[in-house]
Amino acid sequence: MSEETSAATQYLSFILAGEEYALGILRVKEIIEYDTVTRVPGAPVWVRGVFNLRGSVVPVVDLTVKLGLPPIQLTRRSCIVVVEVRQGNEDIVLGLLADAIGQVIELGPEDVAPPPAFGTPVHVDYLLGMGRVGTARKFILLLDIDKVLSGQEVLSATALRAPPGEDTGRPTGKVA
Numbered sequence: 001m002s003e004e005t006s007a008a009t010q011y012l013s014f015i016l017a018g019e020e021y022a023l024g025i026l027r028v029k030e031i032i033e034y035d036t037v038t039r040v041p042g043a044p045v046w047v048r049g050v051f052n053l054r055g056s057v058v059p060v061v062d063l064t065v066k067l068g069l070p071p072i073q074l075t076r077r078s079c080i081v082v083v084e085v086r087q088g089n090e091d092i093v094l095g096l097l098a099d100a101i102g103q104v105i106e107l108g109p110e111d112v113a114p115p116p117a118f119g120t121p122v123h124v125d126y127l128l129g130m131g132r133v134g135t136a137r138k139f140i141l142l143l144d145i146d147k148v149l150s151g152q153e154v155l156s157a158t159a160l161r162a163p164p165g166e167d168t169g170r171p172t173g174k175v176a
Helices: 151-161
Strands: 009-016 019-024 028-033 047-053 056-062 079-087 090-098 100-107 127-132 139-143
Touching: 009 079, 009 090, 009 139, 019 100, 047 090, 079 100, 100 127, 100 139
Parallel strands: 019 139, 056 090
Antiparallel strands: 009 019, 009 100, 028 079, 047 056, 079 090, 127 139
């Protein structure tokens, strides 16, 4: 294995509002078909609801809304990418709603350009960079999911996952 290959990083690409985005593959736990998502009153507008993942309540984030784009229109290709988001010293499991899954891509440091100061559909601070794939002229936006879903926002979304009566030390999200 060459040094150049060992420095490459794998990403999972997915489609949001017609654009291709990607996350580091190590943050992705699984990809599941979109099924039943239960809306939760009082949840942030970018939280589509929650779903049952093998007995755990997992919030589902509509990244298009979070990024200031129109909400995802569900199709048969819609899916949920289950990811871990770093919050302080804790990893939080969330589902990210995607229009469709793209591919697993491998990018070396030479394939990642810094994000431009303008012209992207998302806030530049949310990007790790712009990935060049093969000989294609198109870039894939590489998301920094920890910045997209920052501290207080993750807390408000994860408050939805605690069973009633369980003390998590977090706000419950209940409305009095």
